[in-house]
Amino acid sequence: MSQSLTQLFALDSLLTPEEIEIRSTVRKFGEQRIRPHIAQWFEQAALPVRDLAAELGSLGVLGMHLDGYGCAGMSATAYGLACLELEAVDSGIRSLVSVQGSLAMFSLHHWGSEEQKQRWLPPMAAGTAIGCFGLTEPDFGSNPAGMRTHAKRDGGDWVLDGTKMWITNGSVADVAVVWARTDDGIRGFVVPTDTPGFSAPEIRAKLSLRASITSELVLDGVRLPGDAMLPLARGLRGPLTSLGEARFGIVFGALGAARDCLEAAIDYTRSRQVFDKPLAAYQLTQAKIADMALEVGKGHLLAYHLGRLKDRGELTPDQVSTGKLNNVREALDIARECRTILGANGITLEYPVLRHANNLESVLTYEGTSEVHQLTIGKALTGEDAFR
Known part of the structure; x- marks a missing residue:
């Protein structure tokens, strides 16, 4: 922020030295690494997600407000300041970090089993594995309780069928946290994206968030082991x-x-x-x-x-x-x-x-x-x- 505007509200007086340092580090990354390219990425509707994710992981901002499993364990305010500096360059960059850390990683961290956490959180924090979050459906956005995606038991396995829409990182993700209706209510599932029956066609011709990967998720008889369910999440x-x-x-x-x-x-x-x-x-x-x-x-x-x-x-x-x-x-x-x-x-x-x-x-x-x-x-x- 320009010096005069900062002084107008004395904003830095409300932050700790560590928070100011984190803000400055993320701002420098955004200005040097992303801003020179963002107009071109926006115009071309393309984003080098894997390269950026690895760099953002090295920076420590992926799941930075979570503890353990390679996460930085920073304060919520520090995480917010990182989001602010990333979105100052482009909302698509903040969306990448937000979906990775606050949706996919948070779901695993908060609701997952120890095995699920150990398997996915360290590489996601490092940016070497990319996650997405499947909740919204073509006919159910504001009312997720109406979702039609369902998971049914078949022996010891789960079989998922349904469609999710407007999923950031979907077509480049390694793992999807997918929410589905079961006989026991709405539950979450950890879905490796190389599972047969899973596909994620990219949504193109967007006029907004063009420097962001947006996809549909299609689950056509996706078979998962019984332990793919997030054990601690029940209902909405x-x-x-x-x-x-x-x-x-x-x-x-x-x-x-x-x-x-x-x-x-x-x-x-x-x-x-x-x-x-x-x-x-x-x-x-x-x-x-x-x-x-x-x-x-x-x-x-x-x-x-x-x-x-x-x-x-x-x-x-x-x-x-x-x-x-x-x-x-x-x-x-x-x-x-x-x-x-x-x-x-x-x-x-x-x-x-x-x-x-x-x-x-x-x-x-x-x-x-x-x-x-x-x-x-x-x-x-x-x-x-x-x-x-």
């Missing part, structure tokens, strides 16, 4: 707890995209001459910048507060919904406003703002749409469930 609590972890990262991550847009806009206004003076010298321009800076700063304060609550074990799902709803919604508004400041230049990949805006359209609706989070907050405040 399993996948929803994992989603809460991913949503927490988004609370921070969206601010990275907003900050990057604002910094790009401020730099542009200083050099762009309009009617013989810099665009930055106009009152309307400064009013836009001031309003956006307030929202970025307030979003940071909210994220830091939620991070401290999570580190103390006090964070609730409705508080996560509050952070996700506010910060993503404001980040998208900021990206759009910054585009207006850049004018026609704002629609090109020379500047990051419309790329961020397009990405944030997806971030706004995944891991819970705005409407879902509004109803979650509404239920917390009124005591009434208005989902149906």
Whole structure:
């Protein structure tokens, strides 16, 4: 963040030296390793996932908020700051890390057997194995309880059939955590992607999150051994707890995209001459910048507060919904406003703002749409469930 904006809210005074160091390390990685290539990756709708995963693993950010099994065991706030710096470059990079660490790895870490943890978590933390998380279905996004994917017993085995949709990392994953309906309710399964009957066709022609691999998962008679089930996850609590972890990262991550847009806009206004003076010298321009800076700063304060609550074990799902709803919604508004400041230049990949805006359209609706989070907050405040 620009020095003046940092000082405006005295944000660094709220962080520990270790957290500032982690933030700086991830920011340096993003600026040096990813930013020079991200516009090209976005335009080509391609991402070198395996190379990046290995580098992110070496950096220590994959599952960094988990303990043991090769994970860094960092604080929730430190993890959030890493998400913020990665999304400042592109939401697709943060999505890679979020799905790997907060969905697939967290599910294994929190709900898996010791054998499952030992088999998968160390290589996933190192980035040598890639995971994905299969919950959303073509007809069931906001209502996962309606899922049709099912797992049936056949002797000592499980046989899975069904389809999952909008799965980040799906076609490049080595292992999928798949949620399915059983006679005993919804359960999670660890599915090696080389299992016969498993396929993951990539979803193409996207206008958002183009620097991210998105796939469908097709399970056609996928036969798994009896111990493939996550033993400690029963019902929707399993996948929803994992989603809460991913949503927490988004609370921070969206601010990275907003900050990057604002910094790009401020730099542009200083050099762009309009009617013989810099665009930055106009009152309307400064009013836009001031309003956006307030929202970025307030979003940071909210994220830091939620991070401290999570580190103390006090964070609730409705508080996560509050952070996700506010910060993503404001980040998208900021990206759009910054585009207006850049004018026609704002629609090109020379500047990051419309790329961020397009990405944030997806971030706004995944891991819970705005409407879902509004109803979650509404239920917390009124005591009434208005989902149906």
